[in-house]
Amino acid sequence: MNIQNFFNRLYKKIKFVLFKYKKRPQIIAAKSNGTSRLIHISAFNYGNAGDILLPIVLQDLFNKKLSIAQWKNIHVSKVVNNKMLKKINQMDALVIGGGGLFLRDTNENDLSGWQWSCGIEELNKIKKPIIMFAVGYNRFRGQKEFKPIFKKHLNVFVEKAKFIGIRNNGSINSLRMYLENEELKNKLVFQPCMTTLTSYIYPNLIDYNQKEDFIAFNCAFDREDKRAINNTKLCEIAQVAKELSKKTVIKYYSHMPTDLKILDYFKELQVPHEVIELNSPIQIIREYSKPKLVIGMRGHAQMIPFGCKTPILSIISHDKLKWFLDDINAPSWGVDILENNFYYRLLSKAQNFYESTSEIQNFIVKQQDILWQITTENLTTMKNYF
Numbered sequence: 378m379n380i381q382n383f384f385n386r387l388y389k390k391i392k393f394v395l396f397k398y399k400k401r402p403q404i405i406a407a408k409s410n411g412t413s414r415l416i417h418i419s420a421f422n423y424g425n426a427g428d429i430l431l432p433i434v435l436q437d438l439f440n441k442k443l444s445i446a447q448w449k450n451i452h453v454s455k456v457v458n459n460k461m462l463k464k465i466n467q468m469d470a471l472v473i474g475g476g477g478l479f480l481r482d483t484n485e486n487d488l489s490g491w492q493w494s495c496g497i498e499e500l501n502k503i504k505k506p507i508i509m510f511a512v513g514y515n516r517f518r519g520q521k522e523f524k525p526i527f528k529k530h531l532n533v534f535v536e537k538a539k540f541i542g543i544r545n546n547g548s549i550n551s552l553r554m555y556l557e558n559e560e561l562k563n564k565l566v567f568q569p570c571m572t573t574l575t576s577y578i579y580p581n582l583i584d585y586n587q588k589e590d591f592i593a594f595n596c597a598f599d600r601e602d603k604r605a606i607n608n609t610k611l612c613e614i615a616q617v618a619k620e621l622s623k624k625t626v627i628k629y630y631s632h633m634p635t636d637l638k639i640l641d642y643f644k645e646l647q648v649p650h651e652v653i654e655l656n657s658p659i660q661i662i663r664e665y666s667k668p669k670l671v672i673g674m675r676g677h678a679q680m681i682p683f684g685c686k687t688p689i690l691s692i693i694s695h696d697k698l699k700w701f702l703d704d705i706n707a708p709s710w711g712v713d714i715l716e717n718n719f720y721y722r723l724l725s726k727a728q729n730f731y732e733s734t735s736e737i738q739n740f741i742v743k744q745q746d747i748l749w750q751i752t753t754e755n756l757t758t759m760k761n762y763f
Contacts, residue, residue: 404433404436404437404440405433405434405437405579405582405658405659405662406437406440406441406578406579408440409440409441409443409444409445409446410446411440411443411444411445411446412444412446413443413444413445413446413447413469413470413763414445414446414447414449414468414469415439415445415447415448415449415468415469415470415471415472415763416449416451416464416465416468416470416471416472417432417435417436417448417449417450417451417472418451418452418453418471418472418473418474418493419431419432419435419450419452419453419473419474419475419476420432420452420453420476420478420492421450421452421453424633424634425632425633426631426632426633426655426656426661426677426681427476427572427632427675427676427677427678427680427681428476429655429656429657429658429661430572430658430661430662430677430681431475431476431511431570431571431572431677432450432475432476433658434571434572434574434575434578434658435472435474435475435510435511435571436448437578437579438571438574438578438752438756439472439756441578442753442756443756443759443760449464449468451464453473453478453484453492453493453494454484454492454494455494456488456494456495457488457493457494457495457496457499457500458499461499462499462502462503465503465505466502466503466504466505468505469505469506469763470505470506470507470508470762470763471503471505471506471507471508472508472509472510473493473507473508473509473510473512474509474510474511474512474542475510475511475512475513475544475570475571476511476512476513476515477512477513477514477515477676477697478491478492478493478512478513478515479491479492479512479513479514479515479516479548479552480492480515480516481516481520481521481523481524481527482520482521487524487526488526488530489526489527489530489534490523490524490525490526490527490528490530490531491523491527491530491531497529497530497533500530500533500534500537501533501537503537505763506539506540506762506763507534507537507538507539508538508539508540508542508759508762509538509540509541509542509543510540510542510568510571511542511543511544511568511569511570511571512542512543512544512548513543513544513545513548513570513676513697514543514547514548514551514552514697515695515697516551517600517603517604517695518603518604518605518694518695518696519602519603520600520603523555527555528555531552531555531556532555532556532557532561535556535561535564535565536561538564539759539762540566540755540758540759540762541564541565541566542566542567542568542755543565543566543567543568544567544568544569544570545567545569545697545700545701545703545704546567546700546703546704547696547697547699547700547703548697548700549565549566549567552565553565566755567704567751568751568752568755569704569748569751569752570677570680571752572677572680572681572684573680573683573684573705573745573748574684574745574748574749574752575662575681575684575685576684576685576686576745577745577749579662582659582662583662583663583666583685584666585666585685585686585687586686586738587666588667588668588669588687588734589667589668589669590625590626590669591625591626591627591628591667591668591669592618592621592625592626592627592628592668592669592670592671592672592727592731593628593629593630593653593664593665593667593668593670593671593672593673593682594614594618594627594628594629594630594639594650594671594672594673595629595630595631595632595636595671595672595673595674595675595678596611596614596636596638596639596673596674596692597632597635597636597674597675597678597694597695598635598636598638598639599635603695604674604694604695604714605694605714605715606694606714610714610719611639611642612642612646613719613720613723614639614642614692614723615639615642615643615645615646615648616646616720616724617672617720617723617724617727618643618646618648618650619646619647619648620724621724621727621728621731622648622649622650624728624731625669625731626649626651627648627649627650627651628650628651628652628653628668629643629650629651629652629653630653630655630664630665630671630673630678631652631653631654631655632655632675632677632678636675637652640652661681662681662685665681665682665684665685665687666682666685666686666687667687668682668687669687669688669731669734670687670688670689670690670727670730670731670734671687671688671689671690672689672690672691672692672723672727673689673690673691673692674691674692674694674698676695676697676698676701678691679691679698679701679702680701683705683741683745684745686738686741686742686745687738687741688730688733688734688737688738688741689710690710690711690712690723690726690727690730691710691711691712692711692712692714692723693711693712693713693714694713694714698711699711699713705744705748706744707740707744709726710726710730712726
């Protein structure tokens, strides 16, 4: 085992221990007076702002639209054994999601080939309805193909599950390539991430229309080699921040500690900035509700601000960012890190978007309404399952 694999495995163990012994995530909205009891499988990641927020928003959404009495949270990496099966089969349904759970090297295993540690034999022993909600195909550009077990497991899973909501159409198209027949392919339906609907789910939490005069940046450094991030690109991003700082305040939003790496480039170019570390659900929502513009490289650095009616400009280093922009009919709201003239395109769009807050917000509201209607229809379908 090389040193990188050692630290990757150590990091996963630390995350699992944090989940096991830290206070479980709490919903933001009021608990519903329902009757259904659900098991929730998710990443529950205390080290990543997106994964901190999204399982909570899922539960609040279900509480708001369905009749839920109780949630039991299980980390996605925990192996499904007989003891776990007993817990699942005592509840009314199993919900898996959201997040980019279709990824081979986060919780790498030979049981499923993706993040959920559930073998096919155990999957077939689950007696209660399985619902997948807002899960993405998260394979990076140039990343290894999934292990052979993935295709076999996915086909069994899709056949068994009652509802399979996938968070973007790009993921749906990618997953369909692994499925053996049209019947299974047609079971995959579009279900946007709950975080894109934050202002609908928490309408009274904050004034989503009131923006402050600053631009927020975020960069991602997990799997740098797959993101095509190099010194040149990081210098260019920092230079964009430098130019924009002549017009407004620059803040840097960190989803996890590794995101802070770009600050060395900010300091080298003397970019005036403030660092905001995102670490709790309400704080994440409030911070992403403030900027006039968010320039982000992470998926949730585009989806969360969008859900808060905040204009976004995406630095595309992973196909999922482009897929989201396609789904909201805004493909021009991104600049691919591999594009020619990356610096000039990013700076030009950022300057234009910064001056167009109201126009972009109006467009976001219309697109959110479409996503909300899709979500409402999907939840109506799920009422039949528990």
